[in-house]
Amino acid sequence: MKILVISDSHGKNGRMELAIEQESPMDLIIHLGDLEGGEDLLEAIAPCPVEIVCGNNDFFAPYPREKVIEVGGIRIFVCHGHNYGVSYGTQRLAEAARQQNCQVAMYGHTHCPDIEEYGDVTVVNPGSISYPRQKNRRPSYMIMNIDDQKKPSFLIYYMTANMGSKY
Known part of the structure; x- marks a missing residue:
């Protein structure tokens, strides 16, 4: 299974559209919040089901604000992250996912891509597709793949700064 994970588009939808176009076909799109008005567009252009949670904006x-979804035999705790203090660390988020019997926790909010392991829980952030804050300042998104043995893998993709800039 192929899952596109995006976050923090903040109403700037050009790069989100481009990521969907580039990564299709896919089985699911997960948006981790701070769409700020892009919900209708996302659901209209998505070539597959969409899961969305609210961000602080x-x-x-x-x-x-959060939900648990099951995809390809993997339980995923999905949230924006601001309610778990992710700007100061992701341990609380990992524990919340563990309490929900989830193997993966996904969050946004920090605008910085990240993949961390906390024993039996993998915590991931695709970064921001519109307003990146990490050192290279490149918009990013994530692809989660789940293989036939129900093992997830995660890849962060960086876009060039001018991709989708007309939006």
Whole structure:
């Protein structure tokens, strides 16, 4: 299974559209919050099912703050991360995922891509597709693959700064 994981598009949808176009076909898209108005577009252009959670800037969006989804035999705890203090570390998020019997926790909010292992829980952040904050300042997203043995793998993809800049 191939899953596109994006976060923090903040209403700038050009790179989100480009990532969907480049990575299709896929089985699922997960958006980790701070869409700020891109919900309708995302659901309209998605070539597959979409899972969305609210971020701290999605004030009136009708999505939950967090959820547990099961994909390809893997339980995933999905949230934006701000309610777990991810700017100061991801241990609390890993523990919340563990309490929900999840093998993976996904979050956004920091705008920095990251993959961390906490024993039986992998914690991942695709970074921001619109406003990156990591050292190279390149927009990013993540592909999660689940193989036939139900083993997940994660790859971070960096976009060039001008990709989708017309939006």
